[in-house]
Amino acid sequence: MTTEIPLETLIRFWAKTPKGKDKARFPLAYHPLLCHLIDVAVVTLRMWDEVLSHAAKKRVTKALGLPIDDMGIALAGKHVAWIAGLHDLGKASPPFAWRGDNKETRRLLKLFIAPPFQYQGEQPPQANQAPHGYVTAVTLPSLLCEFQADKTLANQIGELIGGHHGIFASNEDLNKLRKSLKKNGIYVGNSDWQKARHDLARYLAELLDFNLDCLKSLPSQKFDNATVMLIAGLVSVADWIGSNTSYFHLKVKNAVTADLSRFNAANYLRHAKKKARKALRELGWLGWPEQREAKDFFELFPTLEQYGEPLPAQQAILELAKTLKTPGLVIVEEQMGAGKTEAAIALADRWNVELGQRGIYFALPTMATSNQMFGRVCEYLTTRFPGIDVPVYLLHGHASLVSDFKDIRNNKARATEIHDISCDGVEGRSQCPGNLVAADWFTYRKKGLLPPFGIGTVDQTLMAALRTSHAFVRLFGLAHKTIIIDEVHAYDTYMTKLIERLLEWLGALKSPVILLSATLPSDKRRALINAYARGLSGERERNDELPESDYPRLTWTTGDKPQAKTLLQKEEKKRNLMIEWVDGRLEEQADSCSLIGNLGRKLRDKLENGGCAAVICNTVGRAQQMHRALSAFFDPETELDLFHARFLFEDRERQEKLALWRFGKAKKKVVFGDGDEREAERPKGRFVLVATQVIEQSLDLDFDLMVSDFAPTDLWLQRSGRIWRHDGNPRYEIEQPTLWLCQPEIGENEIHFDSGTEAVYQPGWILLRSWLALNDQQWQLATSQRLVKIPDEIEPLIDATYPKDDAGSSADCPAHFTPQQCSFWRTLKEKHDNLQKEHESFAEEKLLREPQNTEHLGEFFSRDLEEDLENIHATHRALTRLGDSIGVICFNEGDSFDEKAIPDPDETEKLLHRSVTISRKGLVQQLRALPLPSGWKKSPLLRHYRKIVLGREIEGLDYVLKLDKRLGILIEKRGGKQ
Numbered sequence: 001m002t003t004e005i006p007l008e009t010l011i012r013f014w015a016k017t018p019k020g021k022d023k024a025r026f027p028l029a030y031h032p033l034l035c036h037l038i039d040v041a042v043v044t045l046r047m048w049d050e051v052l053s054h055a056a057k058k059r060v061t062k063a064l065g066l067p068i069d070d071m072g073i074a075l076a077g078k079h080v081a082w083i084a085g086l087h088d089l090g091k092a093s094p095p096f097a098w099r100g101d102n103k104e105t106r107r108l109l110k111l112f113i114a115p116p117f118q119y120q121g122e123q124p125p126q127a128n129q130a131p132h133g134y135v136t137a138v139t140l141p142s143l144l145c146e147f148q149a150d151k152t153l154a155n156q157i158g159e160l161i162g163g164h165h166g167i168f169a170s171n172e173d174l175n176k177l178r179k180s181l182k183k184n185g186i187y188v189g190n191s192d193w194q195k196a197r198h199d200l201a202r203y204l205a206e207l208l209d210f211n212l213d214c215l216k217s218l219p220s221q222k223f224d225n226a227t228v229m230l231i232a233g234l235v236s237v238a239d240w241i242g243s244n245t246s247y248f249h250l251k252v253k254n255a256v257t258a259d260l261s262r263f264n265a266a267n268y269l270r271h272a273k274k275k276a277r278k279a280l281r282e283l284g285w286l287g288w289p290e291q292r293e294a295k296d297f298f299e300l301f302p303t304l305e306q307y308g309e310p311l312p313a314q315q316a317i318l319e320l321a322k323t324l325k326t327p328g329l330v331i332v333e334e335q336m337g338a339g340k341t342e343a344a345i346a347l348a349d350r351w352n353v354e355l356g357q358r359g360i361y362f363a364l365p366t367m368a369t370s371n372q373m374f375g376r377v378c379e380y381l382t383t384r385f386p387g388i389d390v391p392v393y394l395l396h397g398h399a400s401l402v403s404d405f406k407d408i409r410n411n412k413a414r415a416t417e418i419h420d421i422s423c424d425g426v427e428g429r430s431q432c433p434g435n436l437v438a439a440d441w442f443t444y445r446k447k448g449l450l451p452p453f454g455i456g457t458v459d460q461t462l463m464a465a466l467r468t469s470h471a472f473v474r475l476f477g478l479a480h481k482t483i484i485i486d487e488v489h490a491y492d493t494y495m496t497k498l499i500e501r502l503l504e505w506l507g508a509l510k511s512p513v514i515l516l517s518a519t520l521p522s523d524k525r526r527a528l529i530n531a532y533a534r535g536l537s538g539e540r541e542r543n544d545e546l547p548e549s550d551y552p553r554l555t556w557t558t559g560d561k562p563q564a565k566t567l568l569q570k571e572e573k574k575r576n577l578m579i580e581w582v583d584g585r586l587e588e589q590a591d592s593c594s595l596i597g598n599l600g601r602k603l604r605d606k607l608e609n610g611g612c613a614a615v616i617c618n619t620v621g622r623a624q625q626m627h628r629a630l631s632a633f634f635d636p637e638t639e640l641d642l643f644h645a646r647f648l649f650e651d652r653e654r655q656e657k658l659a660l661w662r663f664g665k666a667k668k669k670v671v672f673g674d675g676d677e678r679e680a681e682r683p684k685g686r687f688v689l690v691a692t693q694v695i696e697q698s699l700d701l702d703f704d705l706m707v708s709d710f711a712p713t714d715l716w717l718q719r720s721g722r723i724w725r726h727d728g729n730p731r732y733e734i735e736q737p738t739l740w741l742c743q744p745e746i747g748e749n750e751i752h753f754d755s756g757t758e759a760v761y762q763p764g765w766i767l768l769r770s771w772l773a774l775n776d777q778q779w780q781l782a783t784s785q786r787l788v789k790i791p792d793e794i795e796p797l798i799d800a801t802y803p804k805d806d807a808g809s810s811a812d813c814p815a816h817f818t819p820q821q822c823s824f825w826r827t828l829k830e831k832h833d834n835l836q837k838e839h840e841s842f843a844e845e846k847l848l849r850e851p852q853n854t855e856h857l858g859e860f861f862s863r864d865l866e867e868d869l870e871n872i873h874a875t876h877r878a879l880t881r882l883g884d885s886i887g888v889i890c891f892n893e894g895d896s897f898d899e900k901a902i903p904d905p906d907e908t909e910k911l912l913h914r915s916v917t918i919s920r921k922g923l924v925q926q927l928r929a930l931p932l933p934s935g936w937k938k939s940p941l942l943r944h945y946r947k948i949v950l951g952r953e954i955e956g957l958d959y960v961l962k963l964d965k966r967l968g969i970l971i972e973k974r975g976g977k978q
Contacts, residue, residue, distance in 0.1 A: 005199045008260045010034055011252075013092045013196065016243070018250060031250045033091050037204050038269055040235075040242035041085030042276040045208070047238060048077035051285055053480035054356030055510065056230060063227045065219040078210045084235045085204050087161045089143075090135025092197050093189050130177060130187035134169045137162025138177040139188055143201050148216040156222045159857045160232045164239050166469030168232075170858035207269050224538070225851045225860075226475075226508035233476020237450065247279040248272070284442060288359070288452050289385045291352040300349060300384060301342050311339040312568040314346065316554055320565075321350035327510040328558035329503065329532040331488075331525055333551060334567060335791040336518045336721020341373070341486070344514045345380055348482040351512045359452025359481040363461050365490045367396045368645075368656055368694045373486070374405060374455045375671070381453060395448040395456025397887075398649055400941075401912055446470045449477030458485060459880035462495070465502040466846050466880070467861050479509040487697045488528070489517045489714045493836050494882045496524065497843035500531035501850065507535025508851035518721060519714035519794060521802035522546070525555060529562050540852050551795035569791065577720055577737050579774065579786040584709065584742030585754075586625050600633040603707065607686040610732040611704040612663060615690045616719055618709040619756035620646045624967045627690045634688050636966055644692040647968040648890060650913040659689060663701040665726050682729060695722065702726040707740040709757055713770040713801040716741065717794060744771065746780060749820035763831035766801065773800035777814050779821060839882065846879065885919040886927050887945045890963065893952065899933035908941050915945060916969050918961075923971065926957050 015036035018029050048057065058068055061076035090096065137158045144154035159168055177187055188194075205212050223231070242248060251268070252258045280286050297318055298305040310318065313334045320330070330347060332340050348360045362377055364370045374394045381390045394405035442451045448460055450473070461483065464474035483506060491499060506513050513532060526546050534542040536559045546555060549564035556563055584599055607613060615630070617623035627642045634640040641662075643655040654672070661670045664680040671677050695701055696718055702725040708716055716739070724737040744767075745752040752758070753767055761767050774797070775782050788797070813822040849860045889911050891897060903911060918924060927946050936942040948954070950963050953974060962970045 005196055007203070007263065007265065010196065010200060010203065011260055011263050013097060013200070015088055015091055016245075016250065019245075022245070022250070026250065026253050028254045028256055029250045030252050030255055031248070032252065032263075033088060034200060034203065034265065035251045035268060035272075036088060036242065036248075037085040037200065038207060038265070038272050039248045039276070040087060040238050041081045041204060041208055042269070042272045043242045043279070044084035044234060044238040045077055045081035046273075046276045046280055047234065047285070048080060050280070051288070052234070053358045056480055059227060059510065060231065063219075063223045065217060075214065078208060079214065080231065080234065082205055082208055082210045083157060083161060083231070084238050085208070086140060086201055087136060087164045087235050087239055088132060089140055089197050089200060090130075090132035090137070090162070090188075092200060093130065093132065093135045093139075093187065093193060095130045095187060096132045096135070131165070131169075133162045133165050134173055134177055135162075135188050137169050138174050139194065139197055140201075142194070143198050144215060146198065147201075147212045149218050150220040152220060152222060153218055156228070156857070160223075160228050161235050163232055163472075163857070163861075164236045166236075167861040168857040171856050173858070203265070207265055224508070225853065226479075226505065226510075226535075228857065229472040229475040229505075230479050230509065232472040233470075233474075233479075236470060236473050237476065241279055241283065241285075242276075244279060247275045284391055284451065287389055289388045289390055290356075290358060291349055291384070294350055294353050295384065297342075297346055300346055300380060302383060303379075304342065311343075311573075312570060313552065314339050314343040316565065316567050317343040317347050318350075320554060320556065321347050324351060324512075324556075324558065325354055326558050327351075327355060327507075327512045327536065328556055329507070329513045329515065329529060330554060330556040331515045331517070331520070331528065333517050333520050333525070333553050333555070335552060335573075335794060336718060337725045338552070338573065340516045340518075341376060344484045344486075344516055345377070347514055348484060348512070349384065351482050355510075355512065357480055357482050357512065359454075361449060361453075361461065361478065361481050361483050362455045363458040363483065363485045364456070365458060365487050365697050366694060367398060367457060369486070369697050369699060370394065370396050370399075370456050371402050371653075371656065372660065372699050374402070377453070377455050390453060391442070391451040392453040393442055393448060393451055393455070395454050395460045398912065398915075399456065401649055401909065402653065446473055447477075449474050449481075451477075452481070458491070458495075458499075461485070461502055462498045462880040465498050465505060465848055467848050469861075471848055471861070475505055475509060478506060478511055480511075482512040482514065484514045484516065486516045487718075488515045489520045489524070490697055490718070492839070492882065494839040494843050495880070496527075497840055498847065498880065500527060501847045503528060503531040504535035504850050504852075505848070507532040508538070510536070519717050519798050521714075521798055523802065523804050529555060529557050533557050533559060533562070535851050538852055540850075552791055574792070575724070575737055575790050577723070577739060577788045577790050579788055580738060580740050581743040581781060581784050582707065582740045584707070586622070586629055599707070600630050603630070603688065603705075604633040606705060606734070607688070607732070610685045610730070611734055612683060612686070612702075613688045613705040613707065614663075614695065614701070614703040614722060615688060615707040616695065616709060617690065617692055617756075618711065618754075618760050620644045620692055620968070621971070622709070622754070622756050623690050623692050624964075624970065627967060630688060630690065634686070639686055640688050640690070642690045642966060642968070643694060644968060645694055646916055646918075648913070648963070649915050651968065652916075656694075659691070659695065659699070659701060662687065663689065663703060665700055665702070666728065668700075695719075700725070702729060704729070704731050704734045705738050705740070707742070709742050710744055710753055710767065710771070711757070712761055712766045713773055713797050716770075717797070720790075741774075743781060749818070750824050751779070763828060763835055765825075765828035765832035768825065768828055769801045769803075772814070773797050777816075779817065842882075883919060884921075884924045885917050886924050887915050887917050888927060888948045888961070889915045889942075889945045890961065890969070891947065891949050893949060895949075897933075897947075899935055899947075901935045902938050903935065903942065908939060911942060911945075918969075918971070920959070920971050923957070923959050926959075929956055930954070 011032040011034050013033040014030040015033040016031040018026050022029070057073050057076065060080060061068055061073050064076050064079055066072035066076050140158040140161070141151070141154040144157060145151055159174070162169060202212065277286070297310050297314060309315070313332060317332065332343060334340050345360070351357065352360070362373055364373055371394070378392060381392055394402055399405055442448060448454060448456070449464070461478065464471055464478060485499070488499070503513060515528060529546065530542045530544055533544060534540070544562050546562055547564045549555070550566045552567040552569070554565045554567065582599055582602065603613060615626055617626050623642060623644050627640065630640055641655070641658065643659050645652065647655055657670050657672050661678055661680055662683055664670065666680055666682070668680040669677055670680060696715065701722045703722055704724070706719060706723050708719050710716070711719070720737070720739050723739060724731070751768060751771060753764065757767065758764050772778070774786060813825040817825060849855060853860070891914070918927060930946045932943070933947055936945065948961050950961055953960055958974060960972050960974060962972060964970055
């Protein structure tokens with residue numbers, strides 16, 4: 001090795017310059033590149049020691065070819081810290097070193113940068129021509145090889161840490177820089193620059209007490225892709241934290257007057273270690289609870305002990321949990337209200353104990369179901385970790401406004417304000433009574449899956465399966481958890497394909513997964529099992545058949561052949577569900593108060609002496625009309641209410657709380673916010689809740705009677721789980737659990753469901769199969785009533801609705817159909833098949849490559865999908881579900897509003913309370929074309945919303961939005977028709 005470059009010269013390479021207010025205060029300040037490498041390295045090492053799960057550390061240690069013992073794991077931590085520190089090595093290159101915000105900065109740099117690194121030409125290369133991450137990717141491998149590392153692995157390490165800004169560079173981008181390296185070095189610098197990078201890497205190793213000779217023993221093969229994502233995610237997160245100038249201040253305040261000869265790297269390292277610990281502690285990273293010893297079921301859920309022994313599903317899962325010593329996937333199929341939630345949490349708890357995982361993410365289909373599950377999981381955490389601060393997060397678009405989560409974040413008693421984290425603005429940490437904490441740093445985009453315990457929509461996890469920037473950060477967050485996904489039957493073809501790819505990655509990461517469903521078609525169950533098994537085993541193909549077992553059941557795999565077990569059933573939990581067909585047609589006039597078929601009168605007569613009923617409609621518009629119609633039969637003040645997703649947020653949350661208060665489990669506490677906490681109290685006498693699918697899943701509600709628009713078999717069965725759900729409630733004169741289904745229009749050759757139903761569950765073939773399944777394959781309505789035995793008939797009904805792929809003739813037209821009826825059947829079937837293929841193809845275009853893929857890392861992100869830009873084609877957007885929607889914030893006529901002002905946090909919250917999501921086809925694109933208030937463009941929470949003045953006709957819109965106190969937001973075409 002030739003003479004070392006003096007330290008005084010090395011610290012002239014810069015990593016960061018002032019931003020914001022500091023730019024005016026310290027215009028000549030900068031943070032040396034060496035200091036930033038140290039910052040990120042010590043953050044990484046602290047995270048390795050105190051944040052990463054034991055399972056994750058073992059994985060990386062094994063990949064590095066080191067022994068899986070305390071010494072090996074500690075050495076692996078130093079390897080990873082050193083590698084992470086080198087992430088910005090590419091900043092020691094001409095394009096970055098000479099990037100200047102203005103002429104003065106460039107003049108300063110010319111004076112400051114020491115020979116031979118001064119640029120002699122007129123115009124230096126632009127930084128965007130050679131992003132520093134890409135420079136790291138092409139220059140680091142040769143340095144690693146100089147230190148005797150294997151070339152194949154060295155190239156991969158360079159590429160993975162070079163992607164710390166979100167995506168891995170493509171081969172094309174890297175080859176461009178490699179050619180530059182071989183020729184004139186204009187983008188990466190000549191041999192002097194490479195020598196500087198070499199000395200920076202060597203110097204960092206000495207400071208970290210990392211012996212570079214260790215690199216000789218690295219394996220001569222690439223890391224598996226799951227390990228790549230794990231390390232890449234860790235590096236990105238460590239860089240975010242190490243870039244926080246609230247902790248890691250710019251070291252040189254004045255580049256002209258500073259005496260750089262006095263810089264002491266060892267002293268800086270000592271201070272950086274203290275800063276790293278302080279940053280991690282105050283940002284909420286340290287002190288995470290660990291599940292080190294198994295707990296009894298009633299230790300986890302003491303309030304359930306009053307009911308005696310655990311339910312059969314819970315008992316079976318507890319027994320299975322004792323045998324699961326390795327990561328795996330468990331699918332729980334059990335009827336509605338059978339205790340699946342507590343069973344899943346108990347299994348996750350035991351798995352975390354066995355595997356050293358740190359946390360749980362509970363994924364649900366909607367915001368409403370996430371809100372309720374948040375309270376249930378918080379109860380478990382408070383019991384599981386008494387007296388310990390437990391980081392817990394609610395993750396969805398309006399989480400910051402939900403009263404339960406807001407109470408956790410906004411308690412000011414022990415709040416610590418933190419500023420300038422990464423690029424996301426002002427942040428903070430707060431704690432509420434009951435040992436549940438939430439650091440604001442984790443609530444920002446891309447970071448929500450990092451802390452140990454989270455509850456939110458399934459969309460948050462699906463982003464990890466898409467080719468999005470920093471997808472590996474999301475995978476890193478999931479890697480140390482057990483993941484529970486509820487209501488897996490509820491997702492369409494597109495979302496199911498995303499879930500399958502997510503399961504592949506979770507299998508590869510060896511993250512345990514639990515899937516819950518009351519009604520899961522067998523083909524979907526097999527596809528989900530095989531997806532996880534492919535990831536776990538590393539095989540490209542896995543088509544295991546499932547063992548025979550009756551519903552209800554557990555199905556699981558730990559990498560070998562899948563296994564299944566039928567669950568025992570308590571006789572008292574079996575029930576007969578009476579299905580009764582009713583005419584649910586509404587008058588065409590929007591303001592009509594009558595119902596054809598006397599549904600209103602029939603319902604009023606049934607509830608004459610009391611009882612609670614739900615009327616579930618498939619669209620918001622129909623629910624609003626249904627409420628209007630039922631107002632002629634029930635008093636809207638005391639006997640009738642409405643709950644759907646098109647209320648202003650402040651009203652929607654209240655409607656959700658009212659539903660839980662009226663129809664939830666007796667004595668269950670419902671938090672309305674602002675100190676208003678009530679125990680669930682069932683209405684006296686009669687009450688009708690008109691709702692949409694928002695009460696279909698996961699909400700723990702109980703009704704004596706239900707009326708429902710027709711829906712696919714699995715969904716009407718799911719809805720029926722809210723009938724006679726809780727023991728002990730009076731049922732008045734309703735003799736048995738009863739579901740009134742609105743019958744379709746049955747013609748001689750065609751069957752038509754109402755337009756809203758057909759639009760939601762298009763193209764109608766599954767609706768037709770659902771109709772036939774319930775009517776014993778008869779075209780015409782055979783009888784006005786049908787008794788369904790729960791749970792015995794659940795699987796036969798599901799299998800009749802969703803035929804297996806290999807069932808052959810089961811997908812053919814029934815033999816007794818007339819030619820005209822068969823023609824109708826085939827038309828719907830063809831539309832269904834084409835739509836399935838279209839959605840599967842669309843999903844494939846957006847999915848992250850599978851973990852077994854052997855392509856170059858850049859191919860995993862060959863099309864970086866946009867999370868933020870809305871005004872681009874859906875092909876280029878990171879969509880977790882199909883269907884378009886947009887948020888609007890509603891103003892009244894006369895409201896004053898400065899469109900140029902950037903709202904502060906309090907103003908932003910007030911605006912979001914006036915928000916609503918619109919999904920009406922046609923209207924969404926018109927709303928998206930409206931100009932965005934300029935002040936909102938700089939607000940992370942408001943930049944996707946449009947401003948609407950209620951009741952006003954707006955140029956470019958064919959619709960007018962109005963607010964009705966009882967009905968929510970009404971969408972009317974110009975001219976007054978809804």
